[in-house]
Each structure stands twice: as structure tokens, then as C-alpha cells.
Amino acid sequence: MNEMELNDRIKVNQVGYVPGETNRAMLAGEGGGDVFRVIDTATGETVLEGELSQPVMDEDAGETVREMDLSGVTKFGEYRIEVEEVGYSHPFRIAADVYERVFMEVTRSYTLGRSGVAIEDPVTGLSHPGGHRQDAEARLDPDFPDQAADEPIDVSGGWYDAGDYGKYITPAATTVAQLLLSYELYPEAYQSLELHIPEGLADPAQAAWPDVLEEVKFELDWMLKMQREDGAVYHKLSGMQWPGMIRPDQDTQPRYLFGMSTYGTAMYAGALAIAARVYVPFDEAYASELLASAEAAQQYLERHPDPRFVKTARQDAGSGGYEKSGDRGERYWAAAELLKTTGEARYAELLETMLATQAAGQVETIGWASGLSLGHFALATAAGAPEQHQATARRLLVEEARSIVARSEADGYRYALQSEQYTWASAKNGMALAQLLLLADQLEPQTANRAVALEQLHYTLGRNTLGTTYVTGAGHVMPRNPHHRIMVSTGAYVPGLVVGGPNRYGGDPAIDRVLQEQAPPPAKAYLDIVDSYSTNEYAIDYNAPLVFVLAGLAR
Structure with a gap:
């Protein structure tokens, strides 16, 4: 089997999860195996194996989604998810103080x-x-x-x-x-x-x-x-x-x-x-x-x-x-x-x-x-x-x-x-x-x-x-180019800023152009660029x- 690669079809809370809760990850789109594994990144060991749920259509995202229940992982640590014929996720932590x-x-x-x-x-x-x-x-x-x-x-x-x-x-x-x-x-x-x-x-x-x-x-x-x-x-x-x-x-x-x-x-x-x-x-x-x-x-x-x-x-x-x-x-x-x-x-x-x-x-x-x-x-x-x-x-x-x-x-x-x-x-x-x-x-x-x-x-x-967080500095894929005068003018990156997020109605020339030319589903109408103030x-x-x-x- 070919070596797995990072695949952003696997969606996780990139900051992490609190043990003892009902914790889930998602697999977006068609194709892939029916089994997922949770891997301890420190040891390479499989700590949980489970079956993905049946696909559900998410109309706002314009794609099918399958769930992976991670609740059985309760030991503090860093993990990633692997799905056969898909790849692996971004790493995430499980800890009481994760947030x-x-x-x-x-x-x-x-x-x-x-x-x-x-x-x-x-x-x-x-x-x-x-x-x-x-x-x-x-x-x-x-x-x-x-x-x-x-x-x-x-x-x-x-x-x-x-x-x-x-x-x-x-x-x-x-x-x-x-x-x-x-x-x-x-x-x-x-x-x-x-x-x-x-x-x-x-x-x-x-x-x-x-x-x-x-x-x-x-x-x-x-x-x-x-x-x-x-x-x-x-x-x-x-x-x-x-x-x-x-x-x-x-x-x-x-x-x-x-x-x-x-x-x-x-x-x-x-x-x-x-x-x-x-x-x-x-x-x-x-x-x-x-x-x-x-x-x-x-x-x-x-x-x-x-x-x-x-x-x-x-x-x-x-x-x-x-x-x-x-x-x-x-x-x-x-x-x-x-x-x-x-x-x-x-x-x-x-x-x-x-x-x-x-x-x-x-x-x-x-x-x-x-x-x-x-x-x-x-x-x-x-x-x-x-x-x-x-x-x-x-x-x-x-x-x-x-x-x-x-x-x-x-x-x-x-x-x-x-x-x-x-x-x-x-x-x-x-x-x-x-x-x-x-x-x-x-x-x-x-x-x-x-x-x-x-x-x-x-x-x-x-x-x-x-597969992005909507908070600067949080996770692995995050807003890098917010419409923010202090950040742009000083060159400093300020973590902890919540950005607007997807906007199906537009409101700035950049996203308006995307909406007109590409007609993305509502949940995908987002641009990580300085000019997209909406x-x-x-x-x-x-x-x-x-x-x-x-x-x-x-x-």
C-alpha cells in the first residue's frame, strides 16, 4: 500500500477535543474506505479503530459527509486520523485544557x-x-x-x-x-x-x-x-x-x-x-x-x-x-x-x-x-x-x-x-x-x-x-490575511481574532466576483484575503x- 499523505477531506477540530465528551471528526466527499484509525503521533500506535457512518448530504456545503466517533480516545496526547484510500488528518490534541x-x-x-x-x-x-x-x-x-x-x-x-x-x-x-x-x-x-x-x-x-x-x-x-x-x-x-x-x-x-x-x-x-x-x-x-x-x-x-x-x-x-x-x-x-x-x-x-x-x-x-x-x-x-x-x-x-x-x-x-x-x-x-x-x-x-x-x-x-479555523492563530489552517489595518501596517500577526466567515450574499468586490463566477455553496463562500472585508x-x-x-x- 502506498504511504499515506495529508488529505484535507478529513475534517477535525484542529485545536483539539476534551476527553469525556462526544467527539467527532468528518470525512467530506465521495470515495475512501469504511474504516478509520486514530493514531498516537508520539508512538505511531493505533489507539482506536472504527467504522465511518453512512454518508449524509450537507446542502450548505454541497457535499456528502461521513462521521467518525473519536469519543473512545480519552488519554491526553496528540493524534491524527487515518482513512484507507484517503490519507490522514491534521494532528490534534486531546486534553482537559485543550482550549x-x-x-x-x-x-x-x-x-x-x-x-x-x-x-x-x-x-x-x-x-x-x-x-x-x-x-x-x-x-x-x-x-x-x-x-x-x-x-x-x-x-x-x-x-x-x-x-x-x-x-x-x-x-x-x-x-x-x-x-x-x-x-x-x-x-x-x-x-x-x-x-x-x-x-x-x-x-x-x-x-x-x-x-x-x-x-x-x-x-x-x-x-x-x-x-x-x-x-x-x-x-x-x-x-x-x-x-x-x-x-x-x-x-x-x-x-x-x-x-x-x-x-x-x-x-x-x-x-x-x-x-x-x-x-x-x-x-x-x-x-x-x-x-x-x-x-x-x-x-x-x-x-x-x-x-x-x-x-x-x-x-x-x-x-x-x-x-x-x-x-x-x-x-x-x-x-x-x-x-x-x-x-x-x-x-x-x-x-x-x-x-x-x-x-x-x-x-x-x-x-x-x-x-x-x-x-x-x-x-x-x-x-x-x-x-x-x-x-x-x-x-x-x-x-x-x-x-x-x-x-x-x-x-x-x-x-x-x-x-x-x-x-x-x-x-x-x-x-x-x-x-x-x-x-x-x-x-x-x-x-x-x-x-x-x-x-x-x-x-x-x-x-x-x-477545513479552516475562523480564528487567527488557531489550528493548522487558519485565517492568514484578515482585513485588519493594524496587522497589515505593522506586519505583526495577532492571534485570537474571529473573522467573518462564509457569506453567501457577498459584500466586497472580491467575494462578489467569486459568487458570480463560481457560485459556491453557502458554506464555501469565503476568501482568506485582505480585500475580502465581508x-x-x-x-x-x-x-x-x-x-x-x-x-x-x-x-
């Missing part, structure tokens, strides 16, 4: 995306002198209708949102909310998490804090600066031109505050209400400041009950729009979170009215465009909430979890994403489904919730039709559900 490194890198990426500070990182080699110092003297959009654009406003700090240099309230709020909720639910996962914050960036006053809370505070401090005196929150901060692939310090154009939205203000209130709970044991005065700011935003919303989004002619000339219609789900989330944090009866009364107007039976993945499911979870777990309303919120999340499980079990790759969900940020959307499973599991534990959440993680980390750009809210899921799955 610790990617958990650290995905969380640490926020540190390396800080704005306004010099970065000298000995871990990645990332080095730049810091940029956008002009954010300390930002101006209001000259066309802003609500107030005169006269005095400069200090909105320095925070994280760059994505591959560009804009900073936006809606993804900031939902990112902070997910990170803090994961800490609140799974504090043990963060006990040993060290972000190796570079010298000069760590705050000595926070030395005893969990690293994740120190990092999130850097973003919260920026968010606080984005609040107006009337309680509303500006929509975003950016220049009026898209910068080229240059370092932050080379983007010297004036920076402006643009827009205001009631949905963004509500997201801000919800996120800061969570933060007010989480930071109490570490800095009670800071927690009080956060709560007061959240309540000021809520009071603005109550004074202005109709949805409002301020948008001017030049608002999106140099930054992302982050525009959506409606704000009911976000108002609901804000009120539920404030009830959970304060226990004040007035928020329960407000929710009583809101529940009649919310989309009954609806659950949405968490992201910059929706805080609805965060509202459901807050209501379901808030002391003092009316029992019948808690039961409704609990039922919605639990029923959605059952639906996600059913979709996963019917899919060739056990991926729960529906065909139409292979859109902008599909990789994030998949992890957001896993996140919903873990939230539902907090309310009504089911073995399938954790198991299917793991299936979504396996897909993201390489067990998919393209499939290969990172964003802070893409990372957030992965951080949440990795914390939730840690044992």
Missing part, C-alpha cells in the same frame, strides 16, 4: 486592540506608538442636529471595533455585556486566565482584579465618555474618510462624533447595568458610577418613547453604519437588566407594559443589532420579576435551544446555522447559537445543550467544509460569543 490557549488569545485580542496607547507586545511582536490621540479633542459632526458643534469632547480610549479605526457604541455595548455576563456566570473559568497585559498598559490599582475585568474597564471608561448630558449616547466616533492600510498613529485626520440612536442608548443602559453588578466587589464607587450612567440612559429612553436614529449626510463616509430599525428589544433588555441589578419595582412595572409589545415567541442571536435575548435571560433570572413573565422568558430560550439542537442533529457537519444565515459574520452567528444553548442550559439543564454547543465550536475550529474582517463582537462559549464549556 485554554485559544481562550486566552481570543480574550487578549481586546488588549492588543486598545486605542490611544502605545503597544509593545513581547508575545506577538506587535509594536506601534499609539494613535488617534486626537480623540481627546473630537468634534461633533458639523451636521449634527441636536447641539452645536463648538467645544471639543474627550472620547479617547476604548477598543478599535474591527479592521478599521472606528469606535461604535452598539457593538461595544453588546461585546461588554457578553464578556461580563460570561464572567458573572462562569467566574471559575477566569480564575487562572492571564492576559499578559503588556508593560505600561496594566493598572497597578487593578492588580488584584481578574484580568478580563481590568480589560473590559478600559472599554467601559470610553463608553462613559460617549454619553451626553441628557443621558443619550452618541452613535460612533470616526473620521470622515476611510483610512488606508496604515498604522493608528498615521491616521491623523480629524475625528468626529456621529449620530445618536435610542437602540444604542438602550444597549448602553443594559451593558452598564450588568457592569454595575459585576464591579461591586472590586470597586464599589466605580460600580455606582456605572449604575448612575445606566439609569440616566434609561431616563432618556422613558422621556423619548419613540425610536430615533440620527443620521447625517457624511456620517458613514469613513466608518460603518451600524444602523437598524426599531428599538423595542433593546429597551426591553435595558429594563430587564436594571431590574436584575437594582430590584426596583418600577422596572418590573415597566416590563409588564413592554412584554405586551415585544415580539411574542421571538429569540434572536446576540449581537450589535439585537439585545432581545439578553433581555429574556435577564428577566428569567432577575429577583423580583413577576413569576409569569419569568416563565415566559425561560420558555422562549429553552424552546429556542431545542430548535438549535434539532437543526444541528439534521446537518451533515452538525452545524446549526441555517442556509440563509451564511451572511456577514456567519462565524460569529454560529458561536452565538452555541451561546444561546448555554444560556438556556442555565435555566433548564440538558445534556444536549452542552454537546451541541461543542459541535458549533468544533466547526469554528476547523471541522467544516473548508468574509475576512474581525470585529470585537465576533469574538465575544466565542469568549462566552469557551468560558461556559470550561471544566
